[in-house]
Amino acid sequence: MKKNIAIVMGGYSSEVAISLGSGEVVYQHLSRKKYSPYKVHIVVEGWYVQEGETTYPIDKNDFSFVKNGKKIIFDCVFNAIHGHPGENGSFLAYLELLNLPHTSAPFYQMALTFNKRDTLSVIKHYKIPTAKSVYLNSGDSIDVEAIVQKIGLPCFVKPNNAGSSFGISKVHTKEMLLPAIAKAYKEDSEILIESFLDGMEVSVGVIEYKNEIIVLPITEIVSENDFFDYEAKYLGKSEEITPARLSKTQEEKIRAIAKKVYEVLQMRGFSRSEFIIVHGEPHFLEINTVPGLTEASILPQQAATYGISLEDLFDNAITQTQQKT
Template sequence: MKKNIAIIMGGYSSEVAISIKSGNVVYKHLDREKYNPFRIHILKEGWFYVNDSDDKLPVNKHDFSIEVNKQKISFDCVFNAIHGAPGENGAILAYFDLLNIKHTSAPFYQMALTFNKRDTLSILKKYDIPTAKSVYLNKGNNIDIDSIIDNVGLPCFVKPNNAGSSFGISKVHTKSEFPAALEKAYKEDSEILIESFLDGTEVSVGVINYQKETIVLPITEIVSENDFFDYEAKYEGKSQEITPARINKKQEEKVRAIAKKVYTVLNMSGFSRSEYILVNDIPHFLEMNTVPGLTEESILPQQASEAGISLTALFDNAITEALI
């Protein structure tokens, strides 16, 4: 009997449009022989089932069901394609746990943890994972820019602590650029992370559960045309994403080992894509994305394709793992 799959997309952050694009790709590629997929938009203005005619029907939040042609439909599994809140930060996953509905992401605590850049870094440092130097600020804190510069140096990155897709991030080269960078970051989040600049090769590494094993996908090298891998570079073609990465065997082995260690240490499951900077052959962890882009052009699907895994197989595996 076919399983009813709710593909949740949208969310409450600046990543709404990107998430809906990812969710529509999942909807397109799910195997119709095994699944009945339903597009569910989770938006600030409401939760809706969107049919193929783009008609919107309300979702019953009491049990996460919908009614179509007077027939109630419940879901066997939720495919999480929400970048940012409330999907990537775990909030909606706790709700599904309360309703005993399976989902394709890691447990809600792991999702909340990895969405918080500061807390992720604080744990990984205990396991000797190399990272950039960092300073953490809450909105309203007194800010001593000279002290920050003494700690992390220039240039440095000012970024929202809880945000994705490079929204709110600035690369700061001079003291005078700090006020504008802080203001930009605070528009996305009330918490800010300021990190030292790491001069090296940037790589992106997908680690997933696939056929009951934790596997590291082929590594992607990021070459941005801009000053860093910002929104324009990620989504508007201002970068090269080279898979497999142009790194030597020793570097590749180090990246693969540390990426798998990070995934294991954080007790992850489901999808992940993490960013690293190779400095003197040592991979330095930047951040982890637990709902990475899932379009045909996105990095993790590129890596899966290089590994011989189609989008249909990738998405099917995520549901299969969730239903175990």
């Protein structure tokens, strides 16, 4: 019997459109021989199944819906929500209360890894190099001189809980710092200020595949802009080279660290970690636990280079989930 799969997409953050694109690709590539997929929009306006122009409201008591008088229960939820509430764990906590399998890591791991500064606190404990950093909460006093003295210039100002480079600024002068902080606060009440790392940026996909942790081919990021911002990620303002132009020694070191990050953060399912290589040493930036899933997105490109099709990639995510129930 076919399994009913809810592909959840949308969310409550600035990444709604990106998430809808990822969810649509998952919907198109799931095998109709094995699954009956449904596009489930989790958006500010409500929770509903979208079929063409028709919508069916989700019953939040058990995450089901009624179509033509028949109640449809889902066997698994494929999480394609970037940002809140899918990537930060809150929606997944609800699913776990319902004992409904999903394709992401458990809610606590998702909440931890969505919080950049909490993730860094764990990573640093395992002696993995990172940038220097300063944390600020909304309402904190801001000592520009002290920040610059500790972090240096240029530096990056980031919302602590946000994705797709929304709210991020590269700061070159002291005068740019306060406007950059104000911009970041528009996305989150917590921000992170990090030192600039001068080196090659690489992105490393790590997934569970057929009951093993697999490190996918590494992607080198060459941005046309000042850094890998929204335009570079989604509007073609970057070159993504897979496999990255690395020596065998560099590649082995990065692969080992990326796998270690996945393991110490107790990840499941998809992940994509970002690193800057400085003098041959990979420095961890962040981890994305609901990476983009369109044909043009980095992780699917890496999977294709490895020899995994989109249909197989998405099928595996569901299969892994079923094996853990």
